Amino acid sequence: MAKVYCLTGGHLLARPRLAKVEFRGSVLFSKRAQRCLGRGRSSVIIENNELNKWGDTDARDDDSDLGVNEDDLIFASDTAKIVARVLTSRAVQKVLLQLQETDLFVAHWFSEYCSANPPMTGDKFVLELLKQRPLYATDKINGKDHYISPPMLANRVMVAREALAGGMSKFDFPTYMARTNTEVYRKHLESSSYTSGSYAKVERRRKQQP
CATH class of the missing domain: 1.10.1200.210 (Chaperonin-like RbcX)
Known part of the structure; x- marks a missing residue:
């Protein structure tokens, strides 16, 4: 369950507040909407889109006392x-x-x-x-x-x-992922160089260097 914060206001509040929103399924709903809106019984609903579907909506705020991001725990599980x-x-x-x-x-x-x-x-x-x-x-x-x-x-x-x-347990996955990213980027650069026709020149200059 991801948590995000959004600005909400009811009947033109002078001070808009941050409403804590929890993500479940295809919509986002506010668990404390009445408190955030200040008037009447309401709820904050935000349609799910590609950004909040894949993005880490709680990357900057961590509400747990132990400093453990709930999204990270769910992902790890x-x-x-x-x-x-x-x-x-x-x-x-x-x-x-x-x-x-x-x-x-x-x-x-x-x-x-x-x-x-x-x-x-x-x-x-x-x-x-x-x-x-x-x-x-x-x-x-x-x-x-x-x-x-x-x-x-x-x-x-x-x-x-x-x-x-x-x-x-002996496998260093973070290091492996870093090396994989580097290799992917290297292949991308080589492909781009081949496409532009400048790879051969760059390779000759590299070999000529002492």
Whole structure:
């Protein structure tokens, strides 16, 4: 929930006040509109647009006592959920590779299950796998019975993705993002230079410098 401040006034107030507005869904509404407007029961409604949809409307003011921006917490939580889905998918790949070395029949069953239930759903995939009942299946080629425990496979996926998440703690994402931005900008400049026909001249001058 983002918070913004807007100038409001009621019946030509001599001193317009700052109304605290909270963002929920597609509109912005004032929680303390009566106090801000000063007269009658009213509400401040601001239609959502591209600016307040994507922009950080509370970048300059922080109302929390702990100095934590609520928008940043929400963004971090949403990002963590996306990362968890990616880690789940990667963990499934690792489990499948392990099963291919120990039991190809179970590996084939698990691969078919993943095709019908995409691991990229993250927690939903794990929960559905935990709900599946263990079963015995017979290999038609050699007649061997195989015990398949979906809950056990779900546990292996959770262990694998937790281990993958632990490895990410060593990754310096801010530095990576800074380098990526620099690389993108460098490619842009090179492309612009090629377009203008001056890149070759600039490159020759750079090589001639001691």
